[in-house]
Amino acid sequence: MKILLTGGAGYIGSNTLNTLINLNHDVEIIDNLSNNSNLNINIKSKFNNINLNDFDILNNFLANKKFDLVIHFAGSINVSESIENPKKYYENNYVASLNLLNSMIGNNIKKLIFSSSAAVYGNDFKNPIKESDFKKPISPYGKTKLMIEETLKDYDKSYDLKFITLRFFNSCGAQLDGSLGERHNPETHIIPLLMQVASGRLSKFNLFGNNYNTYDGTCIRDYVHVLDVVDAHIKSIDYLFKKNNSDIFNIGNNKGYSVNKLILETEKVTNKKIKYEVLEGREGDPSILISDNSKIKNLLKWSPNYSDLKTILKTAWLWENKIK
Numbered sequence: 001m002k003i004l005l006t007g008g009a010g011y012i013g014s015n016t017l018n019t020l021i022n023l024n025h026d027v028e029i030i031d032n033l034s035n036n037s038n039l040n041i042n043i044k045s046k047f048n049n050i051n052l053n054d055f056d057i058l059n060n061f062l063a064n065k066k067f068d069l070v071i072h073f074a075g076s077i078n079v080s081e082s083i084e085n086p087k088k089y090y091e092n093n094y095v096a097s098l099n100l101l102n103s104m105i106g107n108n109i110k111k112l113i114f115s116s117s118a119a120v121y122g123n124d125f126k127n128p129i130k131e132s133d134f135k136k137p138i139s140p141y142g143k144t145k146l147m148i149e150e151t152l153k154d155y156d157k158s159y160d161l162k163f164i165t166l167r168f169f170n171s172c173g174a175q176l177d178g179s180l181g182e183r184h185n186p187e188t189h190i191i192p193l194l195m196q197v198a199s200g201r202l203s204k205f206n207l208f209g210n211n212y213n214t215y216d217g218t219c220i221r222d223y224v225h226v227l228d229v230v231d232a233h234i235k236s237i238d239y240l241f242k243k244n245n246s247d248i249f250n251i252g253n254n255k256g257y258s259v260n261k262l263i264l265e266t267e268k269v270t271n272k273k274i275k276y277e278v279l280e281g282r283e284g285d286p287s288i289l290i291s292d293n294s295k296i297k298n299l300l301k302w303s304p305n306y307s308d309l310k311t312i313l314k315t316a317w318l319w320e321n322k323i324k
C-alpha cells in the first residue's frame with residue numbers, strides 16, 4: 001500500500017514508519033523537522049521536508065502521488081505552550097490539518113488515520129473514560145484536536161473521506177533494543193524527563209503537585225508503549241480498508257500509575273537516585289486520567305502487549321543511554 005506519514009520524523013511517526021516498512025508498504029514522509037524530530041529516519045522511506053501550512057507546495061506534492069492512505073501525526077504537541085501561544089496551535093494544528101484534508105479530497109485520497117489526544121476530554125469526566133463521554137477540552141491544544149475530529153466527521157458525510165481517529169493517552173517507551181525512542185525539544189513528557197535525570201542530562205525532575213486526590217497525592221496517568229500505539233495503527237489500517245467505516249478509538253492501557261510510582265520504578269530500573277522538586281500543581285490537570293480501551297479491544301482486536309511499566313521504563317532507559 002502507498003502510505004503518506006505526516007510528522008513521520010517525529011516520535012510516534014518514526015516508530016510507525018519502521019513497522020510499515022517491515023510490512024513492505026511503500027511509505028513517504030512529510031515533516032518540517034520542527035520538533036527536534038528523529039534524524040535516523042528509515043532510509044527506505046522517502047523523506048520530504050514540507051510544511052503543511054504551505055498549501056500550494058503540499059497540494060503540488062499530493063497531486064503527483066497516488067497515496068492509498070495518509071497517517072497524520074504532524075503537529076505541535078505542548079499543552080502549556082498552547083495556552084501561552086494559541087495562535088501557533090490554531091495555525092500549526094488546525095489550519096495545517098485543514099490544508100491536508102482539502103488537498104486530500106482535491107486529489108481523491110479518501111482514507112486517513114488521525115492522531116488525536118486524551119486532551120479532548122478536558123478535566124470533567126469519570127474514569128475510565130469512554131470515547132462517547134462528554135468532551136470539553138481546556139487547552140488550545142485539546143481544542144484544535146477536537147476541531148479536527150469534528151471536521152473529519154463533516155468531510156466524511158460530504159466528501160466520503162473515511163477516517164480512524166485515535167485518541168492517544170501517554171505514549172512512551174522505545175523499540176525493544178532501544179534503537180528508536182522519544183525525543184522532543186523542549187521535552188515535556190514525564191518518562192523521557194525522568195530518564196534524563198537518571199542519566200545526568202537534567203539536574204532534577206519537577207513534580208507538579210503532590211496534593212491531588214489520589215492514593216499518594218500525585219497525578220495518575222495512563223501510559224501506553226509506543227509499540228502498542230504502532231500496532232493500533234496497523235490494526236486501524238486493516239479495519240479502514242476492510243470495513244470502509246469511520247470511527248474513533250481511545251488508545252490506552254486501561255490502568256494508571258502515579259508520578260510517585262514512576263519515580264520509584266525509574267530508580268529501580270536505572271539504579272539511579274531521581275532528584276526531584278515538588279512544585280505547585282498545574283491548573284487544569286485532572287487527578288486521574290485513565291482510558292476505557294474496551295472499544296478498540298472489541299472492534300480492532302487490539303490489546304496492549306508492551307505497556308507494563310517495566311518494559312516501558314527499560315526500553316526508555318536503553319534509548320536514553322543511546323542519545324545522552
Ligand SMILES: NC(=O)c1ccc[n+]([C@@H]2O[C@H](COP(=O)([O-])OP(=O)(O)OC[C@H]3O[C@@H](n4cnc5c(N)ncnc54)[C@H](O)[C@@H]3O)[C@@H](O)[C@H]2O)c1
Nearest residue numbers: 007010011012031032033034035037051052074075115171
Ligand atoms: N506522544 C504522545 O504521548 C501523544 C499523546 C497524545 C497525542 N499525540 C499526538 O500524536 C502526534 C505525534 O506525536 P509525537 O509525540 O510523535 O510528536 P513529535 O513532535 O515527535 O512529532 C510530530 C512531528 O510533526 C512535525 N511537524 C509539526 N508541525 C509540522 C508542519 N506544520 N508540517 C510538517 N511537519 C510538522 C514535527 O517536525 C515532528 O517531527 C501528534 O499529533 C500529537 O499531538 C501524542
